[in-house]
Amino acid sequence: MTELQFHxxxxxxxxxxxxxxxxxxxxxxxxxxGIEFMLNAANLNFLAYWRYGSxxxxxxxxxxxxxSIAVAAAEVAVGLALVIALYRRLRTARLDEMQSLKGCTExxxxxxx
Amino acid sequence: MMEGLREFCGMIWxxxxxxPDPKAAFLPLVxxxxxxxxxxxxSVLPILMVFPALFALTTxxxxxxxxxxxxxxxxxxxxxxxxxxxxxxGIKTLTKEDVVPRAADRVLHxxxxxxxxxxxxxxxxxxxxxxNLVPLNxxxxxxxxxAVGASTELAIFMAGWASRNKYSLLGALRGIAQMVSYEIxxxxxxxxxxxxxxxxxxxxxxxxxxxxxxxxxxxxHVFTPWGFAGFLLFLVxxxxxxxxxxxxLPEGESEIIAGYYLEYSGFKFALFFLGEYLGLxxxxxxxxxxxxxxWHAPFRFMEAxxxxxxxxxxxxxxxxxxxxxxxxxxxxxxxxxxMNLAWKFMLPLALINLFAAALWHFLGSTPAGxxxxxxxxxxxxxxxxxxxxxxxxIGRRVYRYAGEGPA
Amino acid sequence: xxxxxLLLGIVVLTGAVAALSLRNLVHCxxxxxxxxxxxxxxxxxxxAEFVGLVQILVYVGAVGILFVFAILLTRGGGVEERPLFxxxxxxxxxxxxxxxxxxxSGLFKxxxxxxxxxxxxxxxxxxxxxxxxVEDVLALEIMALLLxxxxxxxxxxxxxxxSRKEEDPT
Numbered sequence: 001m002t003e004l005q006f007h008x009x010x011x012x013x014x015x016x017x018x019x020x021x022x023x024x025x026x027x028x029x030x031x032x033x034g035i036e037f038m039l040n041a042a043n044l045n046f047l048a049y050w051r052y053g054s055x056x057x058x059x060x061x062x063x064x065x066x067x068s069i070a071v072a073a074a075e076v077a078v079g080l081a082l083v084i085a086l087y088r089r090l091r092t093a094r095l096d097e098m099q100s101l102k103g104c105t106e107x108x109x110x111x112x113x
Numbered sequence: 114m115m116e117g118l119r120e121f122c123g124m125i126w127x128x129x130x131x132x133p134d135p136k137a138a139f140l141p142l143v144x145x146x147x148x149x150x151x152x153x154x155x156s157v158l159p160i161l162m163v164f165p166a167l168f169a170l171t172t173x174x175x176x177x178x179x180x181x182x183x184x185x186x187x188x189x190x191x192x193x194x195x196x197x198x199x200x201x202x203g204i205k206t207l208t209k210e211d212v213v214p215r216a217a218d219r220v221l222h223x224x225x226x227x228x229x230x231x232x233x234x235x236x237x238x239x240x241x242x243x244x245n246l247v248p249l250n251x252x253x254x255x256x257x258x259x260a261v262g263a264s265t266e267l268a269i270f271m272a273g274w275a276s277r278n279k280y281s282l283l284g285a286l287r288g289i290a291q292m293v294s295y296e297i298x299x300x301x302x303x304x305x306x307x308x309x310x311x312x313x314x315x316x317x318x319x320x321x322x323x324x325x326x327x328x329x330x331x332x333x334h335v336f337t338p339w340g341f342a343g344f345l346l347f348l349v350x351x352x353x354x355x356x357x358x359x360x361x362l363p364e365g366e367s368e369i370i371a372g373y374y375l376e377y378s379g380f381k382f383a384l385f386f387l388g389e390y391l392g393l394x395x396x397x398x399x400x401x402x403x404x405x406x407x408w409h410a411p412f413r414f415m416e417a418x419x420x421x422x423x424x425x426x427x428x429x430x431x432x433x434x435x436x437x438x439x440x441x442x443x444x445x446x447x448x449x450x451x452m453n454l455a456w457k458f459m460l461p462l463a464l465i466n467l468f469a470a471a472l473w474h475f476l477g478s479t480p481a482g483x484x485x486x487x488x489x490x491x492x493x494x495x496x497x498x499x500x501x502x503x504x505x506x507i508g509r510r511v512y513r514y515a516g517e518g519p520a
Numbered sequence: 521x522x523x524x525x526l527l528l529g530i531v532v533l534t535g536a537v538a539a540l541s542l543r544n545l546v547h548c549x550x551x552x553x554x555x556x557x558x559x560x561x562x563x564x565x566x567x568a569e570f571v572g573l574v575q576i577l578v579y580v581g582a583v584g585i586l587f588v589f590a591i592l593l594t595r596g597g598g599v600e601e602r603p604l605f606x607x608x609x610x611x612x613x614x615x616x617x618x619x620x621x622x623x624x625s626g627l628f629k630x631x632x633x634x635x636x637x638x639x640x641x642x643x644x645x646x647x648x649x650x651x652x653x654v655e656d657v658l659a660l661e662i663m664a665l666l667l668x669x670x671x672x673x674x675x676x677x678x679x680x681x682x683s684r685k686e687e688d689p690t
Contacts, residue, residue: 003525007562008627010529014536014555016620021540023612024605029590030540033552036583037536040559051566051641053633059643059651063659065563065571066652069578070663074670076583080590081674088680093594096606221550252645253569260573263581267553270588274546286592289585296581313645 007048015041026094028086032079039072117142124155131420133245156248160237167429168390169199175437182441209379214277217376221275226377226384229268233388235261236395241316243408243422254315255307258399259300262354265392266292269363269373272385276376284372287448288363292354294455299350301463302343305470306334306403315399319407331413333406337478338486339470342494344404346463348435351396353455356389357436359443362451397432401425458497465493524565531558544599545591553584567640570648 001009018037025031043065050061087093090100120139127135136152143151173188173196180187189195213222239254241247251257266289273285307313310321322333334340353360364372374385401407405428408421446454469486476482535555542548556579564572606612652660 002632003522005627005632006525006529007566009624010532010562012620012623012627013533016616016623017533017536017540019619020613020616021536023615024609025540026602026604026606027545029545029587029594030548033539033548033587036552036579037539037555040556044559044562047563047566047568047571049633051568059648062568062571062643062648063651063656065568066574067659067663069571069574070667073578073582074667076586077674078670078677080586081678083590084593084678087594094602221547251569253573256570256573256577260576260581263577266585267550267580267588270585271550274592289589293582293585 002052004048004052007044007052011041011044011048014038014044026096028083028093028095028098029080031095032076032083035079036072036076039068039075043068128243128246129420131244131422135245157238160234160248164234164237164391164394165387167394168387169203171390171433172202172386173198175440178434178437179441182438203383206379206383211379211381212376214376216277218275218277221271222376223381225268225272225275226381226388228271229265229388230384230391232261232264232268233391233395237391237398239315240395240398240402241319241407242398242425243420246408246422247316250316251314253313255303255313255318255399258315258395259296262392262395263296265388268388272377273373276373278376280369280371281373281375283369284363284365284375287365287369288356288373291356291360291362291451291455294452295350295353295360295459298346298455298459298463299354301460301467302346302350303399303403305339305343305467308467308470309334309339309474315402315407319402319409322406323409331406331409331411333404333409333411335404335406337473338483338490339466339473340404342462342466342469342490344400346459346466347400347404348432349454350459351393351400352436352439353451355393355396355436357393358440359446360451361445362448365445393433393436394429397429397436398425400432401428461497462493466490522565525562528558528561528565531555532562541604543604546588549584549587549591552587553580556580556584567642569642570645 015038018034018041021034021037022031025034046061046064046068050059053061083093086098090098092098117139120142124135124139127138136155139155140148140152176198177187177195187195188198191197191201213219236258238249239247239251239257249257269288269292270285273281273283273288276282306318310318312318312321322331330336335344356363362368364374369375374382377385408425410416410419410421410424469489472489473482473486476485532555535551535553535558539548539552539555542551556575560572560575560579563575
């Protein structure tokens with residue numbers, strides 16, 4: 001396994017861990033953490049291709065990562081503000097309890113426990 | 114063996130007498146395989162010894178100084194005039210029982226003091242202490258300083274949360290809110306220096322402040338309008354970052370007892386204490402490097418016969434004395450005053466200072482440059498103080514209790 | 521593949537898995553910060569000094585703190601008693617696992633595009649600054665605008681509505 005393949009497979013695994021977290025965790029904040037992991041996996045990919053590719057002089061990969069980190073910071077700020085606003089309204093930070101769009105006002109017994 | 118010892122002494126002499134590349138003669142005597150490790154050790158060990166020793170000395174001097182300010186003798190029992198008090202304190206903290214609350218999160222409670230002290234030590238590695246004394250000459254030294262320094266906030270949160278004590282948690286939340294708020298003016302005030310010097314490498318910034326061949330006075334950044342304003346902003350923000358009075362709300366012994374390290378005792382408490390003072394030293398060292406000319410002497414003719422590191426440590430001692438003086442003089446601020454000062458006064462002023470530094474970059478040290486930047490800073494200082502933070506809003510005190518909801 | 525890289529990779533993956541599977545939310549936040557630190561180490565090891573330090577500054581100093589604050593503000597500080605994972609967790613893990621299989625098989629089946637002659641680049645901060653401020657200056661300005669909008673938006677969203685009476689917290 002070359003260095004590039006190592007970094008790419010690490011990035012793939014990190015992306016999938018993040019994806020699994022977003023899909024299965026019930027807490028909104030941890031879903032956001034999962035999204036952050038997916039973004040970081042993409043950053044790792046950019047840097048790996050920059051470092052082990054043939055054009056290290058161009059610094060394109062690095063610039064992508066700089067901008068991606070800035071976007072991620074903005075995304076986290078807005079995302080967590082949304083979480084706080086939702087918590088203030090619904091008194092919960094769990095995704096399975098935010099179901100007003102489903103039209104059911106009563107919670108089932110399973111979810112209340 | 115004898116030769117190795119001689120070269121080792123020669124290396125120390127070279128460091129003390131400010132000569133370039135002190136390790137050059139000693140390292141070839143070390144076995145090839147260990148050379149990197151030995152070289153790193155030689156750079157790291159002095160930091161690990163000098164600054165804790167300085168911490169021990171500062172604790173005594175601070176207590177004596179505060180005692181003078183408050184008209185009492187201060188510690189005067191151990192050793193000559195009480196100067197060995199730090200030894201007594203050290204033995205006491207080392208032999209005390211290490212108490213961990215039953216409900217505490219044991220792992221995080223254990224990691225927190227380490228997570229505070231280790232990054233603080235790391236920040237020292239980029240500071241230039243003398244002419245040839247910089248452990249790690251990074252291209253992005255300033256960025257390294259702030260990146261590593263930012264992780265102390267997490268350590269404070271870790272300590273406050275893991276203790277499972279409401280006062281600890283309150284202290285930690287106050288600490289984080291304060292450090293996050295004051296980090297912005299801190300970084301913005303240093304950015305003006307980066308903009309004018311054109312580099313983030315700390316030794317290069319020190320070089321930019323060296324006296325020219327015709328100058329009597331050094332070209333310290335603090336002698337310029339933007340540098341003076343930046344230095345004052347930096348000092349206030351550094352004071353808040355180090356959680357020192359008048360910004361010691363996270364500790365607030367009369368309100369929340371001791372804040373985030375309430376549940377720590379013995380050696381772990383000593384580590385917190387050490388980390389706090391080392392953080393103060395690191396912030397002072399950065400201020401010296403950026404604004405007070407680093408290891409340069411104030412006058413050009415003095416540089417020849419006083420070693421450079423003595424200037425650095427003299428400035429460090431002066432700044433620490435200022436912090437002790439401020440601590441003994443000013444009362445603690447309120448939380449809303451703290452936040453107003455950071456967001457409504459220091460942040461806009463730091464941004465305007467950045468603009469003034471840009472003007473200075475184009476106008477240079479001409480009369481027009483002095484007049485315009487000084488005028489800009491004075492006018493904005495006055496108007497920010499009058500308009501955004503009006504002093505005359507003193508009315509009847511209104512109490513709002515928790516649970517009443519927004520007024 | 522050097523030992524340091526392998527170690528950092530293990531730190532990143534264990535941090536990520538722990539962050540998404542631990543029961544105590546604050547532990548999750550600290551585990552995720554560990555993973556971000558591991559990534560910063562990988563970046564520094566690759567020679568991207570600026571990006572590595574920015575990663576530490578942004579993710580440890582800002583994003584990690586924000587996560588911790590949000591967890592405390594939503595009263596998630598204790599141990600979660602209710603089920604952590606949604607009822608369809610098998611489905612989610614299956615999708616993620618399948619994606620991992622596809623990515624990894626594609627990665628090892630195709631030709632390795634890496635350039636063995638590539639030496640460790642070490643761009644100076646000056647070069648990075650030139651690139652950001654001269655060639656990519658439009659992107660930088662747009663980014664500054666985006667960050668300003670995002671911070672104002674975050675404040676507006678999280679601000680309590682003044683007119684509506686708050687319900688009692690239960």
